[in-house]
Amino acid sequence: MNDTLQDYLDTFCTAYLDDILIYSKTRDEHIHHVHLVLEKLRDAGLFAKLSKCEFAVPETKFLGIIVGQDGLRMDPDKVKTIVNWETPTCVTDVQAFIGFANFYWRFIKDFSKIITPLVNLTKKSIQFKWDTTCELSFNALKKAFTTAPVLRPFDWNKEVILETDASDYVSAGVLSQYDDNGVLHPVAFFSKKHSATECNYEIYDKELLAIIRCFEEWRPELEGTPSPIKVITDHRNLEYFMTTKLLNHQQAHWSEFLSCFNFKIVYRPGKQGAKPDALTRRSEDLPKEGDERLLHQSQTVLKKENLELAPDNSSVTLNVTTRA
Secondary structure, three states, X not given: OOOOOOOOEXXXXXXXXXXXXXXXXXXXXXXXXXXXXXXXHHHOOOOOOHHHOOOOOOEEEEOOEEEEOOEEEEOHHHOHHHHOOOOOOOHHHHHHHHHHHHHHHHHOOOHHHHHHHHXXXXXXXXOOOOOHHHHHHHHHHHHHHOOOOOOOOOOOOOOOEEEEEEOOOEEEEEEEEEOXXXXXXXXXXXXXXXXXXXXXXXXXXXXXXXXXXXXXXXXXXXXXXXXXXXXEEOOHHHHHHHOOOOOOHHHHHHHHHHOOOOEEEEEOOHHHOOHHHHHOOOHHHOOOOOOHHHHOOOOOOOOHXXXXXXXXXXXXXXXXXXXX
């Protein structure tokens, strides 16, 4: 793509893989620039899919960043996992949030002062009571996590760190990069509840699902990275996939999808890191009574009426009714 558009790059357009951004000062100038780019694509035998194009818009999403007349800002989708973090309702919820917050204390001014009301809630001698002071502390920290200097825009020239985790009901990940001083900053956060079917996956499938989902969520940033993405997980269960196996349909699909990325998986014990772990253990994501994720966990395959006891030395007959 860079070879095709080399005459226009950094003049009025930029490109990364198959994503092209055209920027102009006026509408007439923009129309002219769009024509020039489309002509170059046509001459190279390339075509733009209309449904994936935007023309003459004041701002647009490009590689995970909102680009507009007022400059650059973070894509809200990258931080919605944190922004939508529900108010803790018990000590366990508060402990999970504090565990997550402790990873970023060095970036937040007056961190100890801000988090004190939440820490106090975890003390055995204090009755759990969520008040205005706790709410202010909770919201102040959420805002700090999702703005500079904690959160940084993605830099394609720097090493990518992807930390993932999966619990029984949720998979999550944190995308991070080191700054020029060697300090690790988050770029984006992600979490998603498992479907009823996914809740019944084996643990190694759940851990791999967490990686798959993060690659899907951040594909524009992660596909085509110049250096291997370091995927950090706290489960050795992924070693299951290190040997040749007869894959089921879902695993074969995952294998094909992962071939699009340059990555290596690094094992790290859970006690050494808990950023995505905290995102998978929020009570708001756990199934409540009546949730379909619980309904399908325990089922009887064969009922008593399906089994006819046979006399000695004779075969056993199973009376099984099948549905078309």
